[in-house]
Amino acid sequence: MTTKKLVLIATLLAFFSLTSQALARMTIYGEEINGEQPEIYERFYEPEEGDPAKAFIGDGYDWSGVGLSWRGSGDEWKTRWVTMISPQYFLTAKHAYPALGADVAFHEGNSLDSPSHVYTIGDIVASFGDLCIGQLTTPIDPADNIAYYPIVNFDQTKVNYRGLSFIAYGHGGTHPSPAPTDEYYKPVVGRNQIDAFVNKTVPPSTTYCMEYNYDTPPNGLGDDECLLELGDSGAPSFVAFGDKLAVVGIHWYTEDDPDLSGDSFVPHYINSIVSYVPDAETIAPIDGDANLDGIVDVSDLGALSANYGTSGQYGVYLWDKGDFNRDASIDATDLGILAASYGNTADWYDSPALGAVPEPSVLMMVVLGSIALSCCRRRR
Numbered sequence: 422m423t424t425k426k427l428v429l430i431a432t433l434l435a436f437f438s439l440t441s442q443a444l445a446r447m448t449i450y451g452e453e454i455n456g457e458q459p460e461i462y463e464r465f466y467e468p469e470e471g472d473p474a475k476a477f478i479g480d481g482y483d484w485s486g487v488g489l490s491w492r493g494s495g496d497e498w499k500t501r502w503v504t505m506i507s508p509q510y511f512l513t514a515k516h517a518y519p520a521l522g523a524d525v526a527f528h529e530g531n532s533l534d535s536p537s538h539v540y541t542i543g544d545i546v547a548s549f550g551d552l553c554i555g556q557l558t559t560p561i562d563p564a565d566n567i568a569y570y571p572i573v574n575f576d577q578t579k580v581n582y583r584g585l586s587f588i589a590y591g592h593g594g595t596h597p598s599p600a601p602t603d604e605y606y607k608p609v610v611g612r613n614q615i616d617a618f619v620n621k622t623v624p625p626s627t628t629y630c631m632e633y634n635y636d637t638p639p640n641g642l643g644d645d646e647c648l649l650e651l652g653d654s655g656a657p658s659f660v661a662f663g664d665k666l667a668v669v670g671i672h673w674y675t676e677d678d679p680d681l682s683g684d685s686f687v688p689h690y691i692n693s694i695v696s697y698v699p700d701a702e703t704i705a706p707i708d709g710d711a712n713l714d715g716i717v718d719v720s721d722l723g724a725l726s727a728n729y730g731t732s733g734q735y736g737v738y739l740w741d742k743g744d745f746n747r748d749a750s751i752d753a754t755d756l757g758i759l760a761a762s763y764g765n766t767a768d769w770y771d772s773p774a775l776g777a778v779p780e781p782s783v784l785m786m787v788v789l790g791s792i793a794l795s796c797c798r799r800r801r
């Protein structure tokens with residue numbers, strides 16, 4: 422390889438990747454622009470006297486399977502992230518993978534006082550572009566209550582990914598010195614929506630990536646809208662299926678003007694991942710489950726009826742509005758799909774605490790009646 426080429430690669434890596442010694446923090450609109458709100462975005466926030474009570478947007482989800490490792494020594498520490506997809510295998514970023522033999526720490530709960538467990542990075546077993554599969558030296562002990570996450574796997578003949586909301590995990594701390602601790606790195610979560618897909622090339626490899634912009638205000642997700650910063654590389658983005666998190670991205674790069682961030686798009690690599698990690702799980706919505714909580718019920722019917730008769734932009738995520746056949750229009754066909762699956766539950770659904778599901782026939786009559794009424798009104 423020529424020197425010129427090497428310089429180009431080094432420059433590209435330096436520009437795009439999120440690895441640096443001078444660690445910045447994930448940019449979350451509500452924190453950066455509207456003032457410090459650690460009570461909302463920091464996983465391990467502990468109020469002191471006079472501080473606001475914790476209102477973490479990630480409460481109710483299990484973050485225990487996102488581990489933190491460190492690489493370096495002296496003042497040269499760098500964050501390295503691990504997201505478990507099976508008891509022994511994890512995803513991370515190739516340009517920022519943890520050191521072999523390094524410790525990786527997991528916390529069971531959303532408090533630094535919750536039990537923590539340390540495992541050892543064993544090997545890097547495969548990579549596809551910047552997406553990387555690694556292995557711990559030993560499987561996680563079930564007694565340690567560390568989660569591993571399924572991979573989002575929408576049937577793309579039914580569901581588009583563009584426009585889909587997700588939760589991004591990163592760090593809100595500053596460069597720790599002399600030695601890193603959880604208190605310094607301060608894991609945070611923010612949210613965003615997938616805007617576009619690109620084949621991102623940093624020679625010699627190309628990765629299929631999802632990109633998301635920073636469009637708050639006036640659009641976007643308000644205070645929760647986030648962008649990646651240096652030090653977030655290799656950490657995950659998740660889609661929430663009810664209270665379950667499913668991996669959709671692994672952080673890779675960020676760009677300015679316009680501000681946007683990019684993740685390796687994990688669903689694109691499912692077959693490759695499963696060939697190395699046969700016990701990796703995937704998760705998909707069932708027909709009619711507009712809000713992805715694993716059951717087709719009155720909430721989904723509400724979403725559909727609120728959008729009934731409308732059309733959206735073809736090729737964007739309209740599943741949450743009730744477009745179950747992906748034709749960009751919410752109509753009788755979708756209602757038929759919902760009616761046929763009403764009361765169904767996904768095999769991963771395990772929350773019967775929600776109570777009895779109302780009879781579909783009654784609800785269908787109510788919805789059909791209101792739709793008929795709105796049609797009559799329109800005709801006048």
Ligand SMILES: [Ca+2]
Nearest residue numbers: 634635636641
């Ligand atoms: Ca956005």
Ligand SMILES: [Ca+2]
Nearest residue numbers: 710712714716
């Ligand atoms: Ca539902």
Ligand SMILES: [Ca+2]
Nearest residue numbers: 744746748750
């Ligand atoms: Ca439709």
